Amino acid sequence: MHDSPVPLLENAARGAEWAWRDIVDRYSSLVWSVCAQFRLGSADTQDVSGAVWLRLVANLARIREPEALPGWLRTTTRHECLRLLRHQNRQVPTDDPLLG
Template sequence: MERVRDYDLTMLIKASINGADDAWDELVRRHARLVAVVIRQYRLRPADAQDVSQIVWLRLIESLEHIREPAALPGWLVTTTRRECQRYAQRGSRTVVVDPATLTSMTAPDAPDAGDALLATERHQVLRDGLAELSPEQQRLIALLSSDPPATYADISRILNIPIGSVGPTRRRVLEKLRQTAAVQSYLRSPTEVKAGGARHVTAELER
């Protein structure tokens, strides 16, 4: 029987979509360093760096089925991680992008945009409100998925006392339920969100 460590990227993505816990763990293992390297370039505060990592992995959970070209996954992760780092910079963090080879500044930080910072704060509050509508067990699952690195399916199965084969389907149901909470749905229908370009990934912007 072929081990997941021998899978190519296409096989890993397909198996992860189908809920294979070992495939998801391997997918994260292969790319965790890439995400961490990008985050380090922005010199975020430790708490912000952890939040960015959590958001990136949650976005991947939501977007995995839509990645049509597996070879594009590393680039997708880099782009997504940079975007989230920049959002945290716009929220007011004193952030400087650095060259990882020399650890010297590459660019001066942009001045925070007050509108973007306010919108990010609003989104995080909406997510906190949405999480409050979930059951304690569902909140625990979200917390485990948001850990850095994300908890393995084996760990989630043990901690939540659920069959390991049900972790993937349960994950998808809980994320969908979060999207359907009154708090998130109200936000998605708001004029502010329309002006901001939509919130297809709003449920990925979680803060512990």
Template sequence: MTDAPAVTALVIRAREGDQDAWNELVDRYAPLVWSICRRYGLARSDIDDVAQNVWLRAVGQLKALREPAALPGWLATTTKHECSRVFRARRRQEGTEQPLDFEMTPDDESKLIEQELEAAERNATLRAAFAELSSTCQRILLLRIEGVPYEEISTRLGMSIGSIGPTRARCLEKLRANPALVALMTTESSRSEQYG
């Protein structure tokens, strides 16, 4: 499940030189690239190299992409190929020629890529909804996610300790009520009921 119209619009804008659109594409799909690299068990430095190569290739291929909505799949496939290339190079350096222990059937690979794309879309939707919250809500929620105690939040934000919990609850309610998140959750709920 990808948000094809939004992806298409971003790709078209990025093709026309819109840096904000390009940044949004990178923000939206960097987690996809990262998760595929992690699945290959690459070291952090290799992941950074693969990601850089994938995004450089994406810049070059953006105008040639016939179906803009296909960008997420193209990124996943390109990342997979780059990971395989790096992994094979590492094995040659180490003098091992063992088969890859994570090779998958095409069906398994297709399912995995679809799951990664769905996760990337979910994350992008959540980030966009989070960005629509007030700065106070964003700060409270981030501090709580980091496990910062109420006393420290009170000091950092200049709020009374007693108001942090109710404010946090209102912020979470605003986040849950975001139309894009509601639509996403409804779609995922109906899909899980359908496929059981």
């Protein structure tokens, strides 16, 4: 993980599928470890992970310091975890078939 993410991000921005795969392979464990700190289950972790990768795609051109990608991913994952937990806290489970 000591290799610079700069060439990967540059190639990913140009649409290189191999670069995206390498980014995900390289940093998935970081995303999952942040989710583990929030004690998310597997399904929620997968949801958060997917949201993080989508945010990276959407913000790729806005990342000013590519060397800081691990920190960006950590922060984005924390925000997505908190968003998920806030959303779960607003849901009220019910057995009423009319509401389900």
